Amino acid sequence: MTGKTWAYEDFVEGASLDLGTKLVSAAEIIEFAQEFDAQPMHLDEAAGKASILGGLAASGWHTCAMFMRMLCDAFLLDSTSQGAPGVDQVRWKKPVLAGDILSGNTTVLAKRLSRSKPQLGLITMRSELFNQRGEGVFELENTVMFLARDAAQGPS
Amino acid sequence: MTLDEFFCIGITVTLGSHTFEPEAIKAFARKYDPQIFHLDEEAAKKSVFGGLCASGWHTAATWMKLNLETGVEAEGVRWAGAGPAPEFGPSPGFKNLKWLKPVYAGETVTFTRTALAHRPIMSRPGWRLLTLRSEAFDSTGDKVIEFESAVLVKMG
Numbered sequence: 001m002t003g004k005t006w007a008y009e010d011f012v013e014g015a016s017l018d019l020g021t022k023l024v025s026a027a028e029i030i031e032f033a034q035e036f037d038a039q040p041m042h043l044d045e046a047a048g049k050a051s052i053l054g055g056l057a058a059s060g061w062h063t064c065a066m067f068m069r070m071l072c073d074a075f076l077l078d079s080t081s082q083g084a085p086g087v088d089q090v091r092w093k094k095p096v097l098a099g100d101i102l103s104g105n106t107t108v109l110a111k112r113l114s115r116s117k118p119q120l121g122l123i124t125m126r127s128e129l130f131n132q133r134g135e136g137v138f139e140l141e142n143t144v145m146f147l148a149r150d151a152a153q154g155p156s
Numbered sequence: 157m158t159l160d161e162f163f164c165i166g167i168t169v170t171l172g173s174h175t176f177e178p179e180a181i182k183a184f185a186r187k188y189d190p191q192i193f194h195l196d197e198e199a200a201k202k203s204v205f206g207g208l209c210a211s212g213w214h215t216a217a218t219w220m221k222l223n224l225e226t227g228v229e230a231e232g233v234r235w236a237g238a239g240p241a242p243e244f245g246p247s248p249g250f251k252n253l254k255w256l257k258p259v260y261a262g263e264t265v266t267f268t269r270t271a272l273a274h275r276p277i278m279s280r281p282g283w284r285l286l287t288l289r290s291e292a293f294d295s296t297g298d299k300v301i302e303f304e305s306a307v308l309v310k311m312g
Contacts, residue, residue: 036217038224041246052245052308060247061217065188068213072190081191082204084212086254087303092247 006079007149008121011108019070019104019127024058026098032062045098053095060092063138067129070104080147082120087142094137096129102137104129109141119151157236163271163286164233171222171267176210178261184214197261209258215265215301216253219290222267240312245283250290253303257294265300267292274309284309 026045033042037059040047048056058066096102106127114120122143129138160166178197185194189211193203200208235241259265267290274286286309291302 032217036221038221059217059220060249061213061220065184065213065217068189068211069187077190083191083193084255086252087250088253089249089251090253091249095246 004078004080004152006075006081006146007152008080008111008113008123008146009149011111011121011123011146013108013111015108017075017106017108019067019074019106019129022066022070022102024066024096024098024100024102026056029056029058029062029098032065033059036061048097053097055095055097057095057097060090063092063096063129064090064140066096066102067104067127067138067140070102070129071106071127074106076144080149080152082145082147084142084144087140089139089141091139092137093139094131094135096131096137100137101132102129103132104138113148114145119148121146121148159237159242159274159284162233162235162237162242163274165271165273168268168270169226171219171226171269173264173266174218174222175264176214176218176259176261178208181208181210181214181261184217185211189213205258205260207258208261210261210263212255212301215255215259215292216303218265219267219292219301223269223290226269235312237312242284242312243310245308245310247305247307248285250303250305253301255301257298257300259294259300264295265292272304277308280308282311284311 041051041053041057042059045056106125109126110124112122124143127140131137193200193205194211197208270289272287274284277283277285285306287306289304292300294300
């Protein structure tokens, strides 16, 4: 647990963290859909074009998974995260299409220490993903638990 | 036939069960959620979860997989109203997702869906929004995940 860059104390209300970028390939859209969401608009370019989504589009659950990977790579893996109890809200605002380049950020909305476990802090965050045209495609709000730095550096 | 009957409003449908094998948990995590408690049995034992467990997104995506495999037709419901059958489209998102208990490696989880209500969408004539409650339970009957989702339905 020692040596993590991000502990509870390091999250500042109002601060925004960059989630980097992610190119969404047709192959990975199809791969995810074959396993979890085998609808034509997630499997086939022509079917996607003919659908309300307008092209080969990622499953919304795939977008959630891609967001999770961006969050992991941006800071979560290098943090004292203890997991999240859930997600308050996800909005799939626009289709994520093959060839899109996603970027994003996570804003710290609020933070507080747990009343029952004072070594544990709760960070409420709002995350957004945008496509290469700057259009918001995805929004997520949730609370993630992080150990305070002293707790993280003590014996586990 | 009323739309309530077609959508099975108020009826909880069992979508099926899925066993989360350790290799599948790790494969999902390597791609989308490479936190140590989803990747490595030994490291997971020392983590907050105490054992290898599925990414919460893996559990959620598996709900979608079983949800699709159990269409309304699986309940013996056939559209018998006027005009073509309503057609299910994309989802605008979900809310109040709770990961209530870790899904540990080897656990078999049973997923359900309950249609709650439907209403017209003012901005999109000819479409309705159907809201659903999604839940899943482990082999001891404990609930592991729940969320409220929605799907657009094109009326015939």
